[in-house]
Amino acid sequence: MAVVELSIVPLGTESTSLSPYVAACEKELREHSEGLKHELTAMGTIIEGDLDKILALIRRLHEVPFSQGARRVSTTIRIDDRRDKPGTITQKIKAVEEKL
Amino acid sequence: MAVVELSIVPLGTESTSLSPYVAACEKELREHSEGLKHELTAMGTIIEGDLDKILALIRRLHEVPFSQGARRVSTTIRIDDRRDKPGTITQKIKAVEEKL
Amino acid sequence: MAVVELSIVPLGTESTSLSPYVAACEKELREHSEGLKHELTAMGTIIEGDLDKILALIRRLHEVPFSQGARRVSTTIRIDDRRDKPGTITQKIKAVEEKL
Amino acid sequence: MAVVELSIVPLGTESTSLSPYVAACEKELREHSEGLKHELTAMGTIIEGDLDKILALIRRLHEVPFSQGARRVSTTIRIDDRRDKPGTITQKIKAVEEKL
Numbered sequence: 001m002a003v004v005e006l007s008i009v010p011l012g013t014e015s016t017s018l019s020p021y022v023a024a025c026e027k028e029l030r031e032h033s034e035g036l037k038h039e040l041t042a043m044g045t046i047i048e049g050d051l052d053k054i055l056a057l058i059r060r061l062h063e064v065p066f067s068q069g070a071r072r073v074s075t076t077i078r079i080d081d082r083r084d085k086p087g088t089i090t091q092k093i094k095a096v097e098e099k100l
Numbered sequence: 101m102a103v104v105e106l107s108i109v110p111l112g113t114e115s116t117s118l119s120p121y122v123a124a125c126e127k128e129l130r131e132h133s134e135g136l137k138h139e140l141t142a143m144g145t146i147i148e149g150d151l152d153k154i155l156a157l158i159r160r161l162h163e164v165p166f167s168q169g170a171r172r173v174s175t176t177i178r179i180d181d182r183r184d185k186p187g188t189i190t191q192k193i194k195a196v197e198e199k200l
Numbered sequence: 201m202a203v204v205e206l207s208i209v210p211l212g213t214e215s216t217s218l219s220p221y222v223a224a225c226e227k228e229l230r231e232h233s234e235g236l237k238h239e240l241t242a243m244g245t246i247i248e249g250d251l252d253k254i255l256a257l258i259r260r261l262h263e264v265p266f267s268q269g270a271r272r273v274s275t276t277i278r279i280d281d282r283r284d285k286p287g288t289i290t291q292k293i294k295a296v297e298e299k300l
Numbered sequence: 301m302a303v304v305e306l307s308i309v310p311l312g313t314e315s316t317s318l319s320p321y322v323a324a325c326e327k328e329l330r331e332h333s334e335g336l337k338h339e340l341t342a343m344g345t346i347i348e349g350d351l352d353k354i355l356a357l358i359r360r361l362h363e364v365p366f367s368q369g370a371r372r373v374s375t376t377i378r379i380d381d382r383r384d385k386p387g388t389i390t391q392k393i394k395a396v397e398e399k400l
Contacts, residue, residue: 005143012316016184016372023199041141042189043105071284072316077277084271089142099123112216116272171384172216177377184371205343223399241341242389243305289342299323
């Protein structure tokens with residue numbers, strides 16, 4: 001069980017507005033999430049679940065801006081993989097909030 | 101006006117549970133946010149506002165794990181700085197959701 | 201052809217010295233690089249080549265710290281994937297240096 | 301003493317070629333490095349030295365693409381700050397290579 005943050009950014013797109021590309025990725029994610037929990041933030045998307053499933057999904061999402069006309073894509077992935085305890089989006093935030 | 105994502109992680113802490121450190125950073129952030137909008141996610145904290153104010157705050161937060169006993173800290177900062185239009189946490193998410 | 205930067209960091213280790221883990225990853229990389237060009241930096245490893253091959257290699261490397269006893273691993277991947285022109289480690293640095 | 305990796309990328313530029321922007325940042329860095337050790341990689345720049353000096357320098361470099369016409373800039377900073385032992389670019393790589 002891993003929690004993974006993903007940011008996919010096309011470069012050299014002429015327009016500084018990237019939301020059409022982000023929305024296309026988000027649509028693809030929703031259609032192919034196969035039960036993986038995910039949430040959109042202002043700086044990317046956080047996905048929780050089986051790491052291999054998540055990485056296969058990310059590989060697919062990385063192609064989306066190219067299919068929308070981008071010729072260069074910068075993708076950043078941060079994996080938090082914990083094997084001693086279940087680490088989930090909810091549990092990670094709850095563990096912090098309990099200590100505040 | 102910038103949107104900045106921040107992750108502060110102590111290394112070599114013996115315990116894999118990092119929430120005590122994250123909570124201490126979050127407390128410091130809340131006490132010194134000076135009106136900067138911020139939100140906690142499962143993978144970090146997103147802060148919105150004046151870039152210089154945000155960077156000064158981050159500099160302060162980076163010290164928190166050391167003051168809690170950590171001897172090595174890995175801090176990741178991603179800045180999205182847009183000067184042609186206001187870019188805010190709310191506006192960025194809204195721009196994507198409108199296209200879904 | 202992509203250029204990918206990789207950083208694999210175990211969390212909650214007893215020591216702040218992570219070089220034994222980095223060295224174990226680097227060994228695994230050298231044994232399984234299958235012709236992918238790679239270089240070690242002070243902040244990670246840069247790999248150049250076919251994106252699918254690179255991602256399969258990274259998936260393998262991400263397991264290395266666990267096999268060395270780590271119970272939590274933070275892996276950061278930055279992909280620069282350019283499809284209009286070949287983008288290589290050498291070409292990227294040369295393009296900058298020519299303009300200096 | 302910290303080792304910091306920096307990547308400054310303009311978004312929404314007309315061309316996918318970003319080396320003119322990277323070269324302008326690199327020039328600014330060389331003129332204002334004030335003794336900080338730095339090295340260019342295919343995925344960014346690594347800087348070593350006093351953290352406050354480095355962050356002040358990065359703040360300056362982040363403005364460079366805007367002064368070159370960019371209207372949106374994505375800057376990523378990764379700080380490795382070790383206080384129990386000196387952590388330098390050379391020492392970090394050497395510690396890994398000795399174990400290979």
